[in-house]
Amino acid sequence: MPLLNKHDRRPEHREARIVGFLCNWCSYGGADTAGVGRYSQPSDLRIIRVPCSGRVNPLFILKALLNGADGVLVSGCHPRDCHYAEGNFYARRRLEAVKRFLPTLGIDPRRFEYSWVSAAEGGRWQKVVTEFTAQIHSLGPSPLMADAPEFDFLKECGI
Amino acid sequence: MALREQLKKMILEVLPGVDCVIGWGAGYDALHAAPLFMRAPEDVERFLSGPLGAFGAVQNPALFLPELAGKKIGLVVKGCDSRSVVQLAAENLIKREEVVIIGFPCEGVIDLHKLRNKLAAHFVVNEPGGVTAVNLAGDHLALTAGGQEYTFKRDEIMADKCPRCREPNAVISDCFAGIERRADNIADDYEDIAALERMSLEDRFRFWEQEMSRCVRCYACRNACPLCVCRDHCAGASRDPHWLTQADSTRDKFMFQLIHTLHLAGRCTGCGECQRACPLGIPVLLLKRSLGRAVEEMFDYRAGLDTEAKPPLLTFRVEERKIKEREW
Ligand code: SF4
Ligand code: SF4
Numbered sequence: 001m002p003l004l005n006k007h008d009r010r011p012e013h014r015e016a017r018i019v020g021f022l023c024n025w026c027s028y029g030g031a032d033t034a035g036v037g038r039y040s041q042p043s044d045l046r047i048i049r050v051p052c053s054g055r056v057n058p059l060f061i062l063k064a065l066l067n068g069a070d071g072v073l074v075s076g077c078h079p080r081d082c083h084y085a086e087g088n089f090y091a092r093r094r095l096e097a098v099k100r101f102l103p104t105l106g107i108d109p110r111r112f113e114y115s116w117v118s119a120a121e122g123g124r125w126q127k128v129v130t131e132f133t134a135q136i137h138s139l140g141p142s143p144l145m146a147d148a149p150e151f152d153f154l155k156e157c158g159i
Numbered sequence: 160m161a162l163r164e165q166l167k168k169m170i171l172e173v174l175p176g177v178d179c180v181i182g183w184g185a186g187y188d189a190l191h192a193a194p195l196f197m198r199a200p201e202d203v204e205r206f207l208s209g210p211l212g213a214f215g216a217v218q219n220p221a222l223f224l225p226e227l228a229g230k231k232i233g234l235v236v237k238g239c240d241s242r243s244v245v246q247l248a249a250e251n252l253i254k255r256e257e258v259v260i261i262g263f264p265c266e267g268v269i270d271l272h273k274l275r276n277k278l279a280a281h282f283v284v285n286e287p288g289g290v291t292a293v294n295l296a297g298d299h300l301a302l303t304a305g306g307q308e309y310t311f312k313r314d315e316i317m318a319d320k321c322p323r324c325r326e327p328n329a330v331i332s333d334c335f336a337g338i339e340r341r342a343d344n345i346a347d348d349y350e351d352i353a354a355l356e357r358m359s360l361e362d363r364f365r366f367w368e369q370e371m372s373r374c375v376r377c378y379a380c381r382n383a384c385p386l387c388v389c390r391d392h393c394a395g396a397s398r399d400p401h402w403l404t405q406a407d408s409t410r411d412k413f414m415f416q417l418i419h420t421l422h423l424a425g426r427c428t429g430c431g432e433c434q435r436a437c438p439l440g441i442p443v444l445l446l447k448r449s450l451g452r453a454v455e456e457m458f459d460y461r462a463g464l465d466t467e468a469k470p471p472l473l474t475f476r477v478e479e480r481k482i483k484e485r486e487w
Contacts, residue, residue: 058421062417063402063414066410066413066417079477080477086475090472093458093479093482094424096482097424097450097453097472100456101420101449101453103360103363104352104356104363104449104450106361106365107364113485113487114485115485127487143364144410145368145409145410146368147410148372148409
């Protein structure tokens with residue numbers, strides 16, 4: 001994969017805007033482990049640390065995608081390993097529902113993924129980020145909703 | 160006995176035991192019904208007095224229940240309305256014992272957006288007094304508008320939710336007028352969503368861009384929704400978090416719909432009030448039905464059928480039956 005630079009305007013070199021919601025206890029730790037272990041990773045992901053994947057309001061995902069994010073990744077503890085025991089079980093239902101809802105909006109469901117990565121799994125984290133980033137690059141920038149042209153009252157009235 | 164007479168008799172029987180009975184009365188013209196609050200026997204004369212009868216009973220009276228908590232209310236319901244009552248009770252937003260439910264076999268209701276679109280070529284329908292002499296006879300609706308006469312088949316101006324309705328009889332009721340309509344042969348194939356999804360992703364996105372650009376942010380869709388119960392605490396009006404800006408932006412308008420849709424996930428009964436109430440006729444029900452379909456597929460669950468059911472997004476299974484585990 002070419003080295004990405006956000007100032008580079010060539011599409012294949014353009015850095016994608018990917019938002020990652022990572023739970024404090026597992027995936028954020030996993031990303032840290034990957035960093036400490038010096039696993040190379042694409043740098044397109046902007047990480048937002050949340051206490052639990054169960055904290056992720058599905059609206060965060062939609063809001064990000066509608067406002068210019070090219071992709072959103074949510075990552076938490078493996079099922080059964082949630083620090084708060086059940087947060088990721090609730091999250092799994094919500095996240096899956098959102099994923100199935102995206103096609104109706106005209107948003108490619110591949111722009112959103114969720115994964116389970118533990119704090120020890122630096123290598124797995126590297127794989128998730130690398131593959132997801134490549135997937136987003138292949139999809140290109142996400143569509144933006146344009147505003148309706150301003151209503152010109154005087155013109156409408158023929159003035 | 161005609162349906163209206165039967166219902167009137169029931170309302171009169173229920174009335175002494177409740178603070179009021181909610182049904183439908185005449186609106187500002189012959190086409191429009193309005194919610195009717197009957198407190199005294201003489202009010203019952205105005206029940207379904209319009210020329211459309213129950214075909215014009217478009218509003219969902221369950222909307223008023225949460226605000227009237229603590230009072231005893233009689234409620235005349237179509238099948239879809241009854242599901243809203245069930246869902247409200249399932250979520251403890253109302254007490255079942257505070258409502259006396261009067262059901263009837265619903266034969267479908269009119270979609271005034273459809274009618275308006277059919278007449279739009281001729282004149283502005285919304286003008287009060289624009290439509291006169293409405294007459295529903297058998298399968299045909301005749302009306303006079305702008306001095307012209309028009310006839311429509313009942314089916315072509317019926318709301319889309321009606322032919323696919325699996326619960327035309329109230330799902331719960333304390334009294335029922337008439338004979339239940341058979342509906343076990345009716346299925347909902349979500350053809351409306353399927354049609355949308357036959358368009359390319361890009362076209363769908365542009366479809367919503369186009370539709371939502373017409374939104375005037377009146378929030379009638381929210382106000383008409385019986386399950387949108389936050390009232391003064393709507394996420395759409397909150398400054399912290401600031402979900403929506405005050406700008407006239409299509410993105411914000413769409414975001415508002417997504418908030419509505421997601422807050423109704425696993426709760427929406429598909430009553431269609433949001434879309435009916437929209438003065439611009441924006442097909443916002445598609446969004447809600449799409450998420451409803453996802454919920455139905457994943458959890459074999461439809462909202463508003465069982466007051467004891469646990470909403471699927473408020474619970475989980477350690478091993479989900481229909482969610483594939485992530486490969487990465
Ligand atoms: S979102 Fe629309 S269809 Fe769903 S319950 Fe509310 S008004 Fe009815
Ligand atoms: S009712 Fe229609 S115009 Fe009003 S806020 Fe809802 S979608 Fe927009």
